[in-house]
Amino acid sequence: MRVHPTAGLQRTAFKAAVIGAGPAGIAAAAGLVKAGIEDLIIIEREPETGGILNQCIHNGFGLSYFGTDLTGPEFARMMESRFNEAASGCLKTEPLILTSSSVSEIERLSGGGFAVHIKSKDFGLLRVRAEAVITATGCRERTRENIEVPGTRPAGIFTAGQAQNLINRRHYSVGNRVVIQGSGDIGLIMARRLTLEGIKVEAVLERLPYLSGSIRNKVQCLDHFSIPLYLGRRLTDIRGRKRVTSVKTDAVDAGFNIIENSSACFECDTVLFAAGLIPELETVKPAGVVLSDGFHPDVNRRYETCTEGLFAAGNCLHINDLADSAAREGGAAAVSAAGYLKDRCSFREDAGIIGMLPYREPRPGTELTEEYFKKIRDENLTVCIVCPKGCLLSEGNYGCVRGEEYYRRTAAPASEARQRLHTTIALPNDATGKKLIVPAVSAEEVPAGIYRELIGKLKTAASDIGRTDNYVNVETGGRSYRFNLCRPETTG
């Protein structure tokens, strides 16, 4: 997204402010512009826009929003393109985007509207006025401390997203042997990510008796890599003084109480917690936003919170399964906010009562139990991994055309598990001397047997990649596999 030239912040009053430029925020900003609200400021705390998408190098984004399967960064770049297109059509004034800027407080003004207090790397301390605010501040991760796991406090304990950032944005290895607590999609994706980078994942634990994430991710992230999954089990002790040395786990019952004599220890030097996400609302709470359940902001059906003119969308409203739905919400909240700005009376009439969120956090399907997995094996079913639906396929039962193609490729007797590989490589960056870390995606599915080998060869090939190359071919087993590079400037 084009950031306004840093000539000093001339404008200090806007019609609308959007806090956060992740999927929901960018969509909200685009939606406002399309609805004629051009006098708009977008405040993003990171140096670049895109939010969490920038570290989600795996695919599965954009299937419903754009009708195509994209990685996180690609989805972000496409959303930014859409915004830029909309913004280029602005007649009177241009939306202002402030990056590396953190909102410290949203203050409700007595005469109406808001003062947004910002700490900006480039502009210092700012206080801008806005008549309406859309908060798209996303979420934070539940920590080891939040779920009260006993034990020591050594180095080597991360949350899944934190580890994802360290690996995908900075190319740091978080450790050598990992245990993951939490079988939601984030935990499963990280299990695969770590394994592809040569880090051993000893186990994925889930305290519920059923898988928290999708069956698709279980298959493509755990089964393809032979990573054991233990349902109904949780960490009960972390050991190690300076660095993690081992963990103790116990089986738990439906009430999460420890079942006696069920302890199992794992030697490891790293623990990842994928224990759930929490809407991040600390900036808006001082403005009077109410969270009746202590977790989600109360909103009316137009996404407006208890505080008039303050709207919420995306993961800060409720945790979304997919970025696509967060983006859609951002757009819908923008339509509402625009309606509010144009005609408060009709907006009020239509908005409905503010109360508890009508929809909840996605509940894991409770059917993904050990028995379910056994049934898949016993009946020789194939889990389709082409899209998040994860249909169960068998001869004659294909779910859809792509499912049938997938079945033919993988379920036939001679073939094996396959999937597209997503990794990152470090390219030499002449401009600053620092390495540029770039997502690399295989153009097509590759067989499970050569996953690690291909990744290894791709990394070796990294040093030979030219400054403007958009792909690299890697040879193995007499075949050539192409990896597309998602450079920031070439997509979107």
Add this chain to the structure above:
Amino acid sequence: MPQNFNQETEYDLLIIGGGVTGSAIAREAAKFRLRILLAEREPDVAEGISKANSGVLHAGFNVKPGSLKAKFNIEGLKLCRVIAGELGVEHSFCGKIVVGLEDSDLPYLENLLKQGRANGCTGLSIIGKDRIKELEPGVSGKWALLSESTGIISPFQFTVAMAENAVLNGAELRLNTECTSISAVNGGGFRVTFRDGTHAGCRYLINAAGMDAAFVKSLLEEHSVKTWPCRGEYYITDKAVGDLIKMAVYPVPPADGSGLGVHLTPTCNGNILIGPSADYIENGNDTANTAEVMKQLKTEAEQLLPGLAGASYIKNYAGIRPKLFAPGSGKSFEDFIIEESSDYPGMINLVGIESPGLTSAPAIAAYIINEIIGEKERLRPNPQFSPERRAIPRTLHMDSAEAARLAERDPNYSDIICRCEQVSRAEIIRAIHNPLGALSLNAIKKRTYSMMGRCQSGFCLPRILDIICEETGLQPEQIIKSSPGSEVVAGRLP
């Protein structure tokens, strides 16, 4: 008595242990023209007991009259008030109530009052139900001892501040320097050997080694003293519930010993500390939190302050204190051991420095320098001594005018890195380049409160690693959390 000024010793005073007491002694000594070495085993000061306690500046009613604990607590409290101000360490005299639920608790409270008055405490009174409700609406109680002179302070910030001031006033600090043997030198003085093979000679040797004080004492002396490690576990609440109490709230301990008598202590940062427990443990290094104690702490805390039910807890930690009596011995009180060795004059051992050690530290320091060493020789004042020190400014607590002024001079003050605690890049950079040369995530945490918020570094850790690499040239895999062996990341990916 080492009356001969042995010119060959490098130092007049060698202090083993950079905890709150050792740092206070170093600072006090720096007021005089003494060559001082403060030797600390870990990569930073305040990595032992001084890091993991309740941060209370005790009024002095919970210690036996006539004891050293009482003497140093009362004197120390006055000194802490002054020193915290001189060194820019955030503190608050928020007060404390010791709350009883029944009339039968009143004698206990009256006893504390009597004891406090005997010790010379001020600001003590017994209050009833209505006044309790006025002061702390979230707490129910029938009777309470109100102590208006009790305060709170960050124990690690206090330690860091005193150590920094000592160093700025000429004391030498060696981190990563563990004492492994001590020998007495003929004619007076001592020679200390460190783990890295280096030595140092000194005329006076102060053993302020906290949990290892008994061990350090035994490096030279045959008469050993035994200490038992006793672990105290804690919870830290989210700031969101920090308003539930304004003062420290302690319950009257259950007479039958059935509960822990869990304490609630606010912090200047806006959290509430719940704890500590008291468990004798085998391994004096085991600072783990345990499921049983965690459960007990929460249950009792929620009974004392029902508003805590459903609260978010952001951290557990544990500290260990050296007890001078065994479990089951029937004892409940042992005094500080602060004595010059009779066999080895010039070596001063501080053993069993547990609560009220934090409050007492400046008074213990004054005693050792002025009354032990000062009695043996004339100490010449250091004319360059400056008692003040400017702490790293905390933008979170500044008003916007002040924050704007700072940001104008240094734009890094408006670049927020730790979102939860609103810590700027400038504060982190200053913490990295601290006067003690301590470099670790813990060192940055202690000096800025970054990584100590509700997301526990989930957001800021990668950014802080970047800043450390930029500022120091270290490779990311060289960055430690607390001590060597606690490297945060394993290296770069290929």
